[in-house]
Amino acid sequence: MPTIPHRGIGGRVAYHRSVARLTQRQLADAASIHVGTLRKIERGARGASDNIVESLAAALGIDPSLLVADRAQASSRIAAAIPALSAAIAAYDLPDDGPVRPLPELRAAVSEAVTWRLASQYVRITRRLPELLGELFRATPERDREVAALLVSACRAADAVAFKFGAYDLSARFVELMRWAAAQADDPILTASVAYVRTETFFACDAHAKGLRALELALDAAGPPDTPPAIAARGALHMRAAVIAGRAGDADAADTHLSEARRLGDQVPEAIYSGTAFGPSSVRIHEVSVAVSLGSAHVHRALDVAREWAPPPELPAERRSGFYIELARAQLWSGFPNDAFESLKIARRTAPQHARDHRWVREDAATLRRLKRASAEELTSFAEWCHAT
Structure with a gap:
């Protein structure tokens, strides 16, 4: 079935093209479309099919959702x-x-x-x-x-x-x-990475104590950390265990696993190992996540991290966006609503699809909307974007 051409994307295409420092000819060539077609799209004289949107997004190195008008x-x-x-x-x-x-x-x-x-x-x-x-x-x-x-x-x-x-x-x-x-x-390293992902199942049903137990069993079964990938696999399990221990309210276990993750993170460069980012920066992000997981009495630790450090741009977008989502919650709980809103906006710019459908983004945007009635326009726009109620 033919798709309905997307309208109103010309300005977005032109904006992202300028950010990428490409001429119309260069972008058209990279996207394998005629330069005349691109010119018409940018000035709003024609729409763009799904295939053209995909091609332009791929050439620009962005997700297609950033170009869609709606x-x-x-x-x-x-x-x-x-x-x-x-x-x-x-x-x-x-x-x-x-x-x-x-x-x-x-x-x-x-x-x-x-x-x-x-x-x-x-x-x-x-x-x-x-x-x-x-x-x-x-x-x-x-x-x-x-x-x-x-x-x-x-x-x-x-x-x-x-x-x-x-x-x-x-x-x-x-x-x-x-x-x-x-x-x-x-492959024991691959098995460890799957154990890391499996924790989502326990997060989804709030079975945090069981999730912590599953991760600890995975750590027991993991091989010796004698290579960078093995070190990273073990360190990622400790990072995940620290967060779910925080959700379970076990501060001692959270601190123990976070300390071990920090020790292992210092042994390898920040990189993607078996599909998971691990290294000193990833561990630092998890310090914020653990602090928020433990509740409002611990969020000062998240603020301390954010005062002197920010995620470097080479980290995956989802992880950087997650940092600012967690930080926003800590700032909101600490009585800094303006800072919280700025953090949510950074999360949105960093990974819009990740932020838009994140439950905490919706919850915190709704809370900010109630607290800050004076800044109605920008906050209302953000709340509508993420479907906050």
């Missing part, structure tokens, strides 16, 4: 794609017949999906992952360890969408599929 379209498209993700794994052991690309091409496609996940580019994930998952199932992960490892990474990208948009049952199915594929890969 941001609600992005969320509705993602929600509408959830059933396709569910269908893609419903019969993973009975894949449909079809082509399978060579392993290097599959590797590149999965790497691209991981990049989208780390940048909170959920529209791209929902458009590409159902087909990619089917292809990986046809590649028989139970007989090829590398295919199994690629399947773990692809499922994690799809799970990011399912969990983010509240499809918790589907998210749990993706987690179980990741656990199955990790067993086929027979």
Whole structure:
């Protein structure tokens, strides 16, 4: 069925083109469209199809949702794609017949999906992952360890969408599929990364004590941290354990796991290891998360971190956005509503899809709207953007 061309995106395209310091000719060439088409789009003389929006966004290195005039379209498209993700794994052991690309091409496609996940580019994930998952199932992960490892990474990208948009049952199915594929890969580091992701299941149902126990069992089962990837895998588990211990109200366990994460983080450079960012900066961000998880009596620790440090731009957008979302809550609880609103706006600029559908963003925006009736226009616009009530 043909798509209705997006209208009103010309100004957004021109803005992001100027930020990228590209001429119209350069952007048109990078997006593989005619420069005359781009000129018409920018001056509002014509709309842009989904394919053109995708091509322009890819050329600009941004998510397509940043170009769509009505941001609600992005969320509705993602929600509408959830059933396709569910269908893609419903019969993973009975894949449909079809082509399978060579392993290097599959590797590149999965790497691209991981990049989208780390940048909170959920529209791209929902458009590409159902087909990619089917292809990986046809590649028989139970007989090829590398295919199994690629399947773990692809499922994690799809799970990011399912969990983010509240499809918790589907998210749990993706987690179980990741656990199955990790067993086929027979890679202890990959198994540890899946244990990290599995914690989402416990967050979703507020089973924090059980989640902490599951992570501690994963730490017991993990191999010796004798290489940077193994150190990072173990450190990431400690980071996650510190946060869920905070949610469980266990301050001693939270501090113990955070200290161990800090020690391990100092041994490796900040980088992406098995799909998870780990290193000194990631641990610093989790210090803020732990402080907020422990409640209002501990949020001064989050403010102390933020006074002297900010996430560097090389960190994944989702992680940087999460820092400012957590910081906003700490600032709000500490009686600094203006600072809290500034932090929410930074979170929005950093990873708009991640911030827009984050429960805490909606809750805190609604609270700020009640507290700051005088600044109605900007706050109302923000609240409407994230559907705060």
